[in-house]
Amino acid sequence: GDSVTQMEGPVTLSEEAFLTINCTYTATGYPSLFWYVQYPGEGLQLLLKATKADDKGSNKGFEATYRKETTSFHLEKGSVQVSDSAVYFCALSTPSGYSTLTFGKGTMLLVSP
Amino acid sequence: DGGITQSPKYLFRKEGQNVTLSCEQNLNHDAMYWYRQDPGQGLRLIYYSQIVNDFQKGDIAEGYSVSREKKESFPLTVTSAQKNPTAFYLCASRTGSGRDTQYFGPGTRLTVL
Numbered sequence: 001g002d003s004v005t006q007m008e009g010p011v012t013l014s015e016e017a018f019l020t021i022n023c024t025y026t027a028t029g030y031p032s033l034f035w036y037v038q039y040p041g042e043g044l045q046l047l048l049k050a051t052k053a054d055d056k057g058s059n060k061g062f063e064a065t066y067r068k069e070t071t072s073f074h075l076e077k078g079s080v081q082v083s084d085s086a087v088y089f090c091a092l093s094t095p096s097g098y099s100t101l102t103f104g105k106g107t108m109l110l111v112s113p
Numbered sequence: 114d115g116g117i118t119q120s121p122k123y124l125f126r127k128e129g130q131n132v133t134l135s136c137e138q139n140l141n142h143d144a145m146y147w148y149r150q151d152p153g154q155g156l157r158l159i160y161y162s163q164i165v166n167d168f169q170k171g172d173i174a175e176g177y178s179v180s181r182e183k184k185e186s187f188p189l190t191v192t193s194a195q196k197n198p199t200a201f202y203l204c205a206s207r208t209g210s211g212r213d214t215q216y217f218g219p220g221t222r223l224t225v226l
Binding site: 004034036041042043044045046049089093099100101103104105106 | 117119144146153154155156158161171203205207213214215216217218219220222
């Protein structure tokens with residue numbers, strides 16, 4: 001079945017450091033790929049997405065490129081801020097009838113001033 | 114404002130009691146979903162519904178029940194048969210094709226005393 005694997009956290013960085021959170025996937029067909037962010041005690045917010053190979057999703061300085069050859073969708077940001085501290089989830093959906101999401105376990109990011 | 118509302122935000126239940134979590138959306142979305150989140154885990158799918166009066170079991174449906182009598186509403190009942198119901202419950206909705214984004218509500222934290 002479909003699966004998503006993320007690097008385990010927490011990832012601890014100083015403000016203005018470069019961020020990479022790795023995500024790889026296993027899926028049949030051609031999934032859509034997503035990054036969601038969750039702040040403490042809240043629901044998930046869509047951060048970015050990509051629907052086909054070589055697409056780059058971007059939002060708020062975050063980027064991720066859909067790499068079919070390596071089945072990866074790594075999240076990057078050039079300069080993190082304290083306000084980026086949150087849990088980040090990688091997810092995929094396949095364009096079947098019900099199109100459910102398969103999530104990774106999440107990676108906590110902690111940014112210190 | 115369009116969005117997804119979940120109520121209550123915090124819910125306490127005694128063992129052996131059934132409890133119903135509310136999820137309402139005014140986004141005119143067709144599909145709705147319920148997920149469970151446990152500490153350090155990704156989200157696991159409980160139930161989902163593509164249209165009114167139709168719903169499907171997800172990966173962890175045992176001990177839960179749902180109804181979809183209106184397009185806007187998808188309540189989740191946690192029954193006494195659910196062995197470990199303490200968790201954070203998230204509702205989501207989606208429109209259109211399988212490549213469209215799922216949008217999440219703020220969640221309900223259920224604690225069994």
